[in-house]
Amino acid sequence: MAGKKRTRTGELKPSTPTPPSTSSMTTDAIPPCAQPEPQPQPPSSTPAPPVANPSRKPPKPSPARQKLPKLPPNAKVTPRPLLHPALPTPFSSATSPKTLYIRASTPYIPSIKRIRSLLAEISRREVQSRGGRRGEKIGEGEANGRLRAGGVEGRIVDGVAREMGKSRGKERLGEVVYVKATGRAIPRALEIGGCFLGEEGVRVRVEMGSVRAVDDVDVGDVGDGEGEEVEVDVPETRLRSVSSITISIGME
Numbered sequence: 001m002a003g004k005k006r007t008r009t010g011e012l013k014p015s016t017p018t019p020p021s022t023s024s025m026t027t028d029a030i031p032p033c034a035q036p037e038p039q040p041q042p043p044s045s046t047p048a049p050p051v052a053n054p055s056r057k058p059p060k061p062s063p064a065r066q067k068l069p070k071l072p073p074n075a076k077v078t079p080r081p082l083l084h085p086a087l088p089t090p091f092s093s094a095t096s097p098k099t100l101y102i103r104a105s106t107p108y109i110p111s112i113k114r115i116r117s118l119l120a121e122i123s124r125r126e127v128q129s130r131g132g133r134r135g136e137k138i139g140e141g142e143a144n145g146r147l148r149a150g151g152v153e154g155r156i157v158d159g160v161a162r163e164m165g166k167s168r169g170k171e172r173l174g175e176v177v178y179v180k181a182t183g184r185a186i187p188r189a190l191e192i193g194g195c196f197l198g199e200e201g202v203r204v205r206v207e208m209g210s211v212r213a214v215d216d217v218d219v220g221d222v223g224d225g226e227g228e229e230v231e232v233d234v235p236e237t238r239l240r241s242v243s244s245i246t247i248s249i250g251m252e
Helices: 108-136 149-168 183-194
Strands: 075-079 098-101 176-182 202-219 237-251
Touching (some): 108 176, 176 202
Antiparallel strands (some): 075 202, 202 237
16 A cells, blocks of 8 residues: 655645546547437338328319219210201302311312312402492482482491401401311311411411210120129210311401
């Protein structure tokens, strides 16, 4: 046992604590002000369920784009042809609209010739009507007391129609030839209408729309199956919407 130090008077000196050795000191790589990095957790086998956002509402289906109900496998759909009025002759009056219905298999050149012949008849009728009106208007501007009620009313109607057309920004085509198509025949109708775009003195207007078509639903016999037969209420007919296009071609 090591001896203890004493003072001159024989009293024991107080012991001083020994400083820690530098070899036993360890340095910490993380400063006291920083936070330690979290320990990586092993991936769990069951994924966490997604958190639902209460503020976001589910989208509502659009009423204009509703899908047709699904039919059973033994049902057969037969589309009906679209109904349209009887085609007037090229020599009919302007009150009968000249319409040309286009199919996907309609030939291109005969359709162009048909439209040109209709436009020629329209221009000839306009020339005849102008000549007739010119004969009626002779002497209307003179102060000879021959003022006709029909001429006055006609001029008033023409002036009102002209002013309404200017205010609405619409150009009056007059008598035109209508080219109509639906579904897969729309590209063919656009090709026919595009032939008249570059011609001088011809006006072309394109209008898009949709029509309603009727389909017949025929239900056949169900074959022998292992499962039980399930009765399904299948309608005899159903409606579907078909895209359509109307091209108006007229003379200036």
